[in-house]
Amino acid sequence: MNISTPTLRVGLAGLGTVGAGVWHRLASQKDLLRQRIGTEIRVDQVAVRRAERAREIGVPESHVVSDWRKLVANPDLDVIVELIGGTKDAFELTQLALQNGKHVITANKALLAERGAELFATAQKHQRHLLFEASVAGGIPIIRALREGLVANRILSIHGIINGTCNYILTRMNEAGLEFKDALAEAKQNGYAEADDSLDVDGHDAAHKAAVLAALAYGFWVPEGQLYTEGLRAVEKQDIIYARKLGYGLKLLAIIKTDADGAVEVRVHPTLIPQSHVLASVNGVFNAVLVRGDVVGDTLYYGRGAGGDPTASAVVSDLAQIAAHFPQEQKARNVGHEALHSRLKTMDEIVSRHYLRLQVVDRPGVLADVARVLASRQIGISSVIQPEAHAGEITPLVLMLHDAPESQLQAAVLEISKIGAVKAPPVHLRVEDFE
Numbered sequence: 055m056n057i058s059t060p061t062l063r064v065g066l067a068g069l070g071t072v073g074a075g076v077w078h079r080l081a082s083q084k085d086l087l088r089q090r091i092g093t094e095i096r097v098d099q100v101a102v103r104r105a106e107r108a109r110e111i112g113v114p115e116s117h118v119v120s121d122w123r124k125l126v127a128n129p130d131l132d133v134i135v136e137l138i139g140g141t142k143d144a145f146e147l148t149q150l151a152l153q154n155g156k157h158v159i160t161a162n163k164a165l166l167a168e169r170g171a172e173l174f175a176t177a178q179k180h181q182r183h184l185l186f187e188a189s190v191a192g193g194i195p196i197i198r199a200l201r202e203g204l205v206a207n208r209i210l211s212i213h214g215i216i217n218g219t220c221n222y223i224l225t226r227m228n229e230a231g232l233e234f235k236d237a238l239a240e241a242k243q244n245g246y247a248e249a250d251d252s253l254d255v256d257g258h259d260a261a262h263k264a265a266v267l268a269a270l271a272y273g274f275w276v277p278e279g280q281l282y283t284e285g286l287r288a289v290e291k292q293d294i295i296y297a298r299k300l301g302y303g304l305k306l307l308a309i310i311k312t313d314a315d316g317a318v319e320v321r322v323h324p325t326l327i328p329q330s331h332v333l334a335s336v337n338g339v340f341n342a343v344l345v346r347g348d349v350v351g352d353t354l355y356y357g358r359g360a361g362g363d364p365t366a367s368a369v370v371s372d373l374a375q376i377a378a379h380f381p382q383e384q385k386a387r388n389v390g391h392e393a394l395h396s397r398l399k400t401m402d403e404i405v406s407r408h409y410l411r412l413q414v415v416d417r418p419g420v421l422a423d424v425a426r427v428l429a430s431r432q433i434g435i436s437s438v439i440q441p442e443a444h445a446g447e448i449t450p451l452v453l454m455l456h457d458a459p460e461s462q463l464q465a466a467v468l469e470i471s472k473i474g475a476v477k478a479p480p481v482h483l484r485v486e487d488f489e
């Protein structure tokens with residue numbers, strides 16, 4: 055008996071690095087995928103603005119449309135892969151595709167962070183899948199790990215190095231002694247950073263990804279503007295050197311965790327982590343995510359967070375997930391359940407240890423003035439470094455501080471910045487001990 059292989063018909067919107075990767079990998083892995091899932095995954099239509107790009111990639115002319123609206127209106131497609139980026143058209147595309155009864159796969163973390171609640175409501179209403187494995191940490195299957203592998207766990211914490219560009223910059227500052235701007239220029243030369251570098255180096259890309267991870271872990275979307283985000287621009291080479299002397303590495307970390315009362319914190323900022331911690335040895339463009347579950351304990355996921363092939367690997371895994379059950383209908387899963395809604399902590403409430411670097415005039419009483427401000431706010435000093443300087447010179451004064459609430463620390467920093475001998479805005483970094 056000849057049983058024909060079912061076919062999942064795909065529309066691909068966007069043919070950038072990731073779109074091209076998906077096109078090529080569906081071709082190169084075609085037989086493997088058919089063997090593994092028993093369904094053929096076939097791209098029937100591609101929306102790309104420049105026909106020339108389609109020719110470069112080898113997409114037959116008969117497959118190409120210039121307007122994504124044609125794709126979402128095509129009744130002969132089962133799934134749309136959204137790789138056009140941005141949030142305006144991508145939102146409209148995703149909504150329309152779901153409303154038209156198509157499953158949607160997206161790599162677009164900005165879209166999910168900003169409009170995830172609405173999009174998943176539409177997906178639920180129309181019982182279509184909205185899958186997003188490629189949206190966080192590229193090729194690392196972290197979404198599936200959280201949704202499936204760790205489904206038996208309450209998530210206690212997630213610590214992620216989830217922006218490869220920032221990790222590359224910090225690695226080069228550490229290993230080659232580059233200043234931030236030179237490391238950024240090098241990242242750009244190597245094609246790691248976007249021409250508009252702000253999404254990466256100001257922490258927004260990592261914040262979008264943190265919002266997706268937080269929604270998976272705690273069932274709610276952090277409201278826009280409430281996810282504390284700090285990038286790398288204030289970090290200098292000397293901060294990395296002092297951190298190293300103190301036994302720490304510096305990483306742009308996404309921190310997502312809950313406390314015993316169920317209050318949740320979600321934040322992205324440069325963070326000192328113990329050099330002996332496994333995340334401290336994640337270097338270059340690599341990403342890593344450490345997830346602590348209440349049943350399993352610590353689990354670690356490591357790999358490439360960006361690039362055509364790693365991201366295509368994730369997109370194809372979403373296609374395979376739909377294809378494996380196709381044409382049977384599976385229940386579409388939601389992300390975000392109001393019933394689980396936990397309270398989001400404000401940054402002011404968050405308690406951590408802190409690193410403070412001041413540029414001060416070397417004269418009697420300066421250290422005492424700084425210590426007095428900290429003492430008045432119950433902030434203890436655990437360590438001090440001041441390189442030997444000559445009287446009257448400007449010298450760094452580096453302080454490691456004990457646990458303090460952010461509100462107290464910020465007030466102290468403001469007061470310290472007004473001391474006459476403090477000659478530049480203080481550099482303040484937080485410390486994570488993974489307790």
Ligand code: HSE
Nearest residue numbers: 216217218219359360
């Ligand atoms: N620019 C991102 C990074 C990849 O450097 O990790 C896309 O999110």
